[in-house]
Amino acid sequence: MTRDVAVLGAGMHPWGKWGRPFVEYGTAAARAALTDADVEWRDVGSIVGADTVRGGYPGYVAGATFAKALGRQGARVASVYAACASGAQAIAAARAQILAGLAEVVLVVGADAAPKGFFRPAGGERPDDPDWLRFRLLGATNPAYFGLYARRRMAVHGDTPEDFALVKVKNAAMGALNPYARYRKRVTAEEVSASAVVADPLRLLDICATSDGGAALVLSSIDFAQRHGVPRPVRIRAVSTVTPRFPNTVLDLPDIATDSAVAVAAAGETFRASITRAAYEEAGIGPEDLSLAEVYDLSTALELQWYEDLGLCGAGEGAKLLREGVTAPGGRIPVNASGGLASFGEAVPAQAIAQVCELTWQLRGAAGDRQVAGARVGISANQGLFGHGSSVVAVR
Amino acid sequence: MSRTRTPAVAGWFSGDGNGFRLLGTRCSSCATVFFPREDDHCRNPYCAGGSLEEMPLSRRGRIWSYTDSRYRPPSPYVSNPELPWEPYALIAVELPDERIVVLGQAAPGVTVADLTVGMEVEVVPGVLHEDAETTWTTWHWRPTGVGE
Numbered sequence: 001m002t003r004d005v006a007v008l009g010a011g012m013h014p015w016g017k018w019g020r021p022f023v024e025y026g027t028a029a030a031r032a033a034l035t036d037a038d039v040e041w042r043d044v045g046s047i048v049g050a051d052t053v054r055g056g057y058p059g060y061v062a063g064a065t066f067a068k069a070l071g072r073q074g075a076r077v078a079s080v081y082a083a084c085a086s087g088a089q090a091i092a093a094a095r096a097q098i099l100a101g102l103a104e105v106v107l108v109v110g111a112d113a114a115p116k117g118f119f120r121p122a123g124g125e126r127p128d129d130p131d132w133l134r135f136r137l138l139g140a141t142n143p144a145y146f147g148l149y150a151r152r153r154m155a156v157h158g159d160t161p162e163d164f165a166l167v168k169v170k171n172a173a174m175g176a177l178n179p180y181a182r183y184r185k186r187v188t189a190e191e192v193s194a195s196a197v198v199a200d201p202l203r204l205l206d207i208c209a210t211s212d213g214g215a216a217l218v219l220s221s222i223d224f225a226q227r228h229g230v231p232r233p234v235r236i237r238a239v240s241t242v243t244p245r246f247p248n249t250v251l252d253l254p255d256i257a258t259d260s261a262v263a264v265a266a267a268g269e270t271f272r273a274s275i276t277r278a279a280y281e282e283a284g285i286g287p288e289d290l291s292l293a294e295v296y297d298l299s300t301a302l303e304l305q306w307y308e309d310l311g312l313c314g315a316g317e318g319a320k321l322l323r324e325g326v327t328a329p330g331g332r333i334p335v336n337a338s339g340g341l342a343s344f345g346e347a348v349p350a351q352a353i354a355q356v357c358e359l360t361w362q363l364r365g366a367a368g369d370r371q372v373a374g375a376r377v378g379i380s381a382n383q384g385l386f387g388h389g390s391s392v393v394a395v396r
Numbered sequence: 397m398s399r400t401r402t403p404a405v406a407g408w409f410s411g412d413g414n415g416f417r418l419l420g421t422r423c424s425s426c427a428t429v430f431f432p433r434e435d436d437h438c439r440n441p442y443c444a445g446g447s448l449e450e451m452p453l454s455r456r457g458r459i460w461s462y463t464d465s466r467y468r469p470p471s472p473y474v475s476n477p478e479l480p481w482e483p484y485a486l487i488a489v490e491l492p493d494e495r496i497v498v499l500g501q502a503a504p505g506v507t508v509a510d511l512t513v514g515m516e517v518e519v520v521p522g523v524l525h526e527d528a529e530t531t532w533t534t535w536h537w538r539p540t541g542v543g544e
Binding site for chain 2: 120123125133134135138144151155196200201249257260261
């Protein structure tokens with residue numbers, strides 16, 4: 001029995017700052033995915049939503065909201081919150097239902113209307129919430145953490161702000177070719193270095209924006225896909241949703257301190273590396289098998305970190321890989337062919353789903369001007385607040 | 397009218413001047429240290445669980461990394477929107493004895509230009525903000541050998 005599930009359809013609402021309700025973006029993305037799959041909504045057995053709040057984050061509503069908007073037809077419903085990994089965990093829930101035989105066709109939807117500027121926690125006095133505490137006590141925004149990671153790379157690996165800027169130049173060039181991206185203009189290294197510092201050493205153009213957007217997938221059993229006339233669908237082969245291992249010794253959002261390694265030595269492998277290793281093991285592949293990768297470039301410096309955590313190169317060699325063009329279009333393993341978060345911005349519940357939409361289009365050979373030639377195996381990777389991480393392997 | 401000095405968060409630090417310390421807890425069984433304090437149950441998955449006892453953390457450590465905040469953070473951070481925004485530095489400090497990294501604001505006047513990764517810093521009492529009745533206190537990191 002195969003453990004694969006088929007990606008029958010992928011759809012997105014263009015990302016931007018549209019100022020409309022998230023339900024609209026999610027519903028549009030869902031209808032696009034259903035059309036792409038050639039499946040009627042009334043024939044879908046289950047809907048899984050990645051959560052948001054109406055007008056912010058994190059979440060309470062998703063699956064049921066989209067089911068109502070699409071026209072309730074009695075489908076099984078679930079909603080998932082896992083911060084930035086919400087979309088991938090929604091995919092994981094859908095896949096589990098299909099593999100367990102609970103549903104043959106599942107619609108996965110994520111959408112958000114993000115606040116302007118910095119993300120912030122919900123209101124009230126909530127000192128039992130680490131996310132509230134880091135803002136209240138330290139004013140530590142998400143970019144502050146990205147700044148800490150970037151400075152650490154500079155000190156330990158010798159990365160430079162010029163290296164970071166090259167990530168933006170690369171991703172903006174790809175985003176310029178993507179009709180769903182919010183930013184569709186090429187950017188030069190000079191423009192990055194001329195933008196304002198947000199969190200030293202990172203500048204405005206090193207950090208992804210907050211955006212509105214939506215993404216959706218129609219997943220099914222392989223049998224259903226074949227009966228439906230799709231003999232060679234894009235297949236999801238692995239979904240990693242692992243937690244960190246104690247002691248996590250790299251300061252992570254939104255924590256004020258790491259675990260102590262005084263009693264148990266830290267594993268040689270970081271949390272981010274463990275996320276992708278779990279995906280590789282489940283898929284039975286390694287980094288050498290990849291045709292492309294979609295990673296969370298919340299900051300330019302973080303994309304370089306992912307190269308190492310994906311095993312594309314050794315520790316500290318991310319900038320070298322970038323400079324050699326390995327991760328650029330035409331390189332051995334293009335990263336963020338979609339344009340990445342640099343071009344999309346963050347719409348938290350949608351972005352991990354959007355990564356898989358891009359993998360799907362690439363593996364079908366349907367990615368237009370940004371097509372990675374001969375793409376056969378793709379991986380996505382992300383990390384969210386509170387020790388959430390995920391990685392999806394898709395193959396054709 | 398004098399303001400009452402109140403910790404911005406209860407039980408995380410105590411003392412004055414050179415006696416100021418961050419307060420964590422330590423598991424009596426496996427010796428794992430927790431900051432912010434863990435009073436419920438030891439989070440080491442290899443530990444059967446002991447009692448958690450308060451312990452002061454080391455006063456000095458070395459900079460793991462640092463950054464700053466050039467734009468006003470959103471609430472619940474408290475700042476006066478009437479005044480121009482003054483960036484502050486944030487420092488993540490590795491405490492060698494506890495094998496833990498603790499984030500905190502730098503002492504006033506310390507900027508990113510004053511800092512390098514690996515530099516020694518010490519914990520000092522600081523003020524987070526003040527309102528009409530209360531001075532809300534916190535901890536700051538300050539490079540050692542810098543004047544009071």
